[in-house]
Amino acid sequence: MTFKYLARVFTVAVAVASCTPPATSPSAAPTGVTASPSSLEALVVAARIDDTRRWYTIPDPAPVVVTFIRDPAATRPIVRFRSGGGEVPLTPTGTGLQIQWAASLDLRGSKPGTDVIDVIERVAGHEVIVVSKELVISEPEYVVWTLDFEGDASSDEAMNNTASIADAQRIPMTVMWNPRVWATTQVSAARAAAMLAWTKARVAKGDELSLHLHMWTDFVRAAGLVPRTVPSWAGRGDGYDVPMTAYPESDQRTLLEYSLRLMSDHELARPTTFRAGGQFANDATLRTLAALGFVADASAVPAGASGRLPYPWTLAADAQPYRPSATDANTTGDLRLLEAPTIGGNTYALNVQTIQPIIRADLSYLAPAGEAATSPRALTIVSHPGTINAAERAAITALFDNLATLRYDLDKGPLRFVTLAQLAQAWR
DSSP: OOOEEETTTTEEEOOOOTTSOOOOOOSSOSSOOOSOHHHHHTTOOOEEEOOOOOEEETTSOEEEEEEESSOOGGGOOEEEETTSSOEEEOEEOOOSSSEEEEEEEOOTTOOSEEEEEEEEEEETTEEEEEEEEEEEEEOOEEEEEEEEOOSSOOOHHHHHHHHHHHHHHTOOEEEEEOGGGGSOSSSOHHHHHHHHHHHHHHHHTTOEEEEEEOOOHHHHHHTTSOOOOOSOSSOOSSSTTSOGGGSOHHHHHHHHHHHHHHHHHTTOOOOOEEEEGGGOOOHHHHHHHHHTTOOEEOOOOBSOEETTEEOSOOBOTTOOOBOBOSSOTTSBOOOSSEEOOOOSOBOTTOOTTTTHHHHHHHHHTSOOTTSOOSSOEEEEEEEOTTTOOHHHHHHHHHHHHHHGGGBTTTTSSSEEEEOHHHHHHHOO
C-alpha cells in the first residue's frame, strides 16, 4: 500500500482493492487550517483503513482498524462519524509488525443510511482528516429456514438434497424434529435411525434442533391420551391433520413433555423452539411453550385457512415477530416467547416456475437491494426434509439465490440467515 500526502487538503489518498468501495478522500479538514502545508505534512502520520466491509447493522459495533506508517501517538488519532454524533479514540492493538490502531464505533442510535467515518489526527492545534471510509448503516434483516419432519419416513435422497442446499448456500437450518417416528409402526426402526443420524450430524455442524408435532393418533395414544380425528383440515382420519388446538391445554402440555422425553431418550438435546402441525397453535399452546422454557414459536401465519379449517391467526401478510399475549396469540403481550410468523412461504412441491410468486413476495418484505433497512425485518420459510426432490431443490435454490443480493455475510446488504433460536436472541 502506497501512502501519499495531498498537501492541498491535508488528507491521504488510499489505494483500495478494486473489489471493495474506495475510501473517501474529503475535500477539507473538519476545522480551519492556518499553518503552512509543509509544517503539517511533517507531523501528519499517513494511514489506511484496513477493513473493507461497507455494510453495518444496528446495534452491532462497527470495528475500525487503521494501519499507520509510523507511531501516531503524538497526533492522538480518533474516528468520527461525519454526520455528527460520537467519536472514539483509536488505541494501539499491539499485534504484529505493522503499526495498527483500532476502535469500535457504537451504532446504537444511528440513523439508517449512508455515512462516512473520518480518521482524524490533531496536528499543530488543528484537526486533520487523514483517511475516510464510506459505509452503509442499516437495521438488520433476518431469514430463518425451518425444516419440518412430519413424523413419517424421510428418504436419504430427500435429506441429502436438503443438506446440499444448506451447505452450498451456507445457510443454517432449524431442523424441526418430530418424535412420532418412535411411536408408530409406519416408520421402520432402520429408517428412524437414519433420520436421527442425519439430524444429529446436522446439529453437530451448527444447525438448530427444534420440535414439530402433528397429532397422529398413534402418537397421541402413546402419550397416554385419547386421540381425536376431528376437526381436521383434510379429512384423513389418522390424526395428522387434526390441529393441536383441538386438544385442551393440559393435553398439549402432556404431548410436549412426552416429546421432550422421547428426544432425551434418543440423546437429542432439549429443543427451545417449536412449530405446531399445520401452523395451528393458540394462546394455550404458547403459554405451555413458555412455561416449558421454549424461547420461540413459528406456528403463526397470515390470516387464512388450511383446507377446510380457518387458521386461528388474524395476522397481516407481512407480520413481524412479536412477544405474544398469554390470552390472545394474535396480539402482543408479556409472554417470554418470540412468535416468528411464517410469512416467507412453504416450498412444498414447488419448482423453479411455481416458486416465483414467493420470491417476489419475500423480496417485497425487505429493503430493496442497495438500500438500508429502516426497521428490523424477519422472514421465516418452511420446507420439509422428507419431500425435497430435484424440482423442489431447484426451487429453494432459486429463492436463496435471489436473497443473496441482500446478504450481510457477502457485504451486499443487511440480510442475515439465522436459526429460530438465534432470531429469538437477536430480535429487539
